[in-house]
Amino acid sequence: MAGSENSNEQWSSRLGFLMAAVGFAVGLGNIWRFPYITGQNGGSAFLIIYLVCALGIGLPLFISELTIGRRGRSSPSGSIRAVAAESGASARWGAFGTLAVFCVFIILSYYTVLSGWTFDYFVRAASGAFEGVDAEQSNAMFSGLMNNPGRLLFWHTIVNLIVVFIVRRGVQAGIEKAVKILMPALFVALIIMVIYGAIAGDMAAALKFMLEPDFSKVTVRTVMIAIGQAFFSIGIGMAALITFGSYLPKEISIPRSATVVILADTAVALLAGFTIFPLVFAFGLEPSSGPGLIFQTLPLAFGQMPGGQLFGSIFFILLIAAALSSCIGCAEAVVSWVDEQWGIKRKNGVLIAVGAAWAVGILTIMSMGDWSEFYPLDFIPAFAGKTIFDSLDFMAANILLLIGGLLISVFIGWVVPKHIKLEEIGVQEGLFFTFWRFMIRFVIPPVLLIVLIMGIME
Numbered sequence: 333m334a335g336s337e338n339s340n341e342q343w344s345s346r347l348g349f350l351m352a353a354v355g356f357a358v359g360l361g362n363i364w365r366f367p368y369i370t371g372q373n374g375g376s377a378f379l380i381i382y383l384v385c386a387l388g389i390g391l392p393l394f395i396s397e398l399t400i401g402r403r404g405r406s407s408p409s410g411s412i413r414a415v416a417a418e419s420g421a422s423a424r425w426g427a428f429g430t431l432a433v434f435c436v437f438i439i440l441s442y443y444t445v446l447s448g449w450t451f452d453y454f455v456r457a458a459s460g461a462f463e464g465v466d467a468e469q470s471n472a473m474f475s476g477l478m479n480n481p482g483r484l485l486f487w488h489t490i491v492n493l494i495v496v497f498i499v500r501r502g503v504q505a506g507i508e509k510a511v512k513i514l515m516p517a518l519f520v521a522l523i524i525m526v527i528y529g530a531i532a533g534d535m536a537a538a539l540k541f542m543l544e545p546d547f548s549k550v551t552v553r554t555v556m557i558a559i560g561q562a563f564f565s566i567g568i569g570m571a572a573l574i575t576f577g578s579y580l581p582k583e584i585s586i587p588r589s590a591t592v593v594i595l596a597d598t599a600v601a602l603l604a605g606f607t608i609f610p611l612v613f614a615f616g617l618e619p620s621s622g623p624g625l626i627f628q629t630l631p632l633a634f635g636q637m638p639g640g641q642l643f644g645s646i647f648f649i650l651l652i653a654a655a656l657s658s659c660i661g662c663a664e665a666v667v668s669w670v671d672e673q674w675g676i677k678r679k680n681g682v683l684i685a686v687g688a689a690w691a692v693g694i695l696t697i698m699s700m701g702d703w704s705e706f707y708p709l710d711f712i713p714a715f716a717g718k719t720i721f722d723s724l725d726f727m728a729a730n731i732l733l734l735i736g737g738l739l740i741s742v743f744i745g746w747v748v749p750k751h752i753k754l755e756e757i758g759v760q761e762g763l764f765f766t767f768w769r770f771m772i773r774f775v776i777p778p779v780l781l782i783v784l785i786m787g788i789m790e
Contacts, residue, residue, distance in 0.1 A: 342579050355661065391590060431732065462632075491656070517653045532610075560733060569737040570662070570728075617632065630647070663685060700719075
């Protein structure tokens with residue numbers, strides 16, 4: 333990556349890196365997506381599968397991506413090419429880094445639209461718009477937003493402008509400073525909401541729902557969704573972790589850092605469930621009501637409970653912090669690639685990268701309203717009945733992320749020599765390394781391949 337300004341960037345400290353990595357991993361995938369995916373797939377049965385996937389597959393791949401990034405000191409494709417060259421392998425391996433950047437670009441394009449929902453609902457909550465609403469009014473409020481492309485475009489644009497402002501300032505002055513504000517705000521808001529849920533909601537029903545498994549609802553597709561959710565939530569296979577690894581100082585332990593991030597990410601997902609489900613059950617709402625769970629059902633709850641205006645506002649601040657931190661990580665991966673591939677420096681590259689994602693995001697906005705019955709890939713069984721947004725989300729979270737994880741595991745497991753892995757990970761050849769290497773080489777590739785094929789066929 334000669335000549336790239338990104339090659340001179342580094343995290344200022346382990347704390348700075350952890351805050352950024354946790355911020356990237358902890359996003360709407362935990363708080364928006366995780367609760368309704370759990371509700372749709374059998375509650376705690378899905379939760380158990382998710383935890384196994386996060387620790388057994390997500391953690392080894394997380395370590396692998398950081399290792400590739402730190403060794404290559406470049407964009408995702410550049411780092412992979414550099415490590416491949418050092419390993420005596422073909423530079424064509426860099427192509428899957430580009431595929432990962434394409435995946436994270438797709439996610440960024442619609443993630444900023446979803447992030448816009450959180451801003452819109454924060455304004456509604458703070459202004460008392462939820463007070464006294466019934467189910468019909470709450471549904472109408474959400475439907476009205478989905479069918480108002482101008483309003484969606486406004487918030488979509490606001491989110492992208494914030495991302496541009498932060499990422500344009502660089503790793504330490506931009507990303508680190510932002511996450512040092514966003515992450516504490518997220519965790520404080522989350523703890524407040526869990527306590528509030530325990531007082532104002534039905535925590536007993538939530539505990540039963542999340543901790544009593546019903547494996548009769550588990551199918552091959554459930555496993556595929558759990559792996560896809562783990563990838564989506566943790567950020568595996570979408571290039572950003574390779575980019576973050578390229579800024580990682582040598583003295584920082586990759587295994588320890590990866591473990592902290594995975595545990596923090598999983599803890600937020602669990603706490604999000606204990607925030608949302610007590611309110612859902614207390615007011616007789618449906619836990620498997622899909623993406624609209626926190627935008628259709630929770631406003632109804634906030635509108636009926638004491639202090640709903642205040643705590644509704646706190647909840648959507650939580651969502652805003654989660655959404656922005658993930659958008660920042662996604663954008664950084666794309667900007668790094670633009671810098672390297674096109675020689676466009678950060679201040680202009682971020683305008684191009686985020687601007688392009690903003691434009692593609694308009695397709696997602698239209699698919700939520702006027703184009704809600706347009707299914708562009710209906711002729712493909714796996715995409716039948718899916719709108720543009722549904723298709724982008726399914727392709728990214730359930731196909732491209734799995735392909736990216738599969739290629740990463742094959743590359744670092746079978747192509748990169750043992751001595752490079754030992755040196756860069758910074759461990760001795762003992763139990764940990766043996767377990768990690770076994771998982772990366774013999775377990776993760778076949779599992780991902782089987783789940784990917786069977787999930788698409790189903």
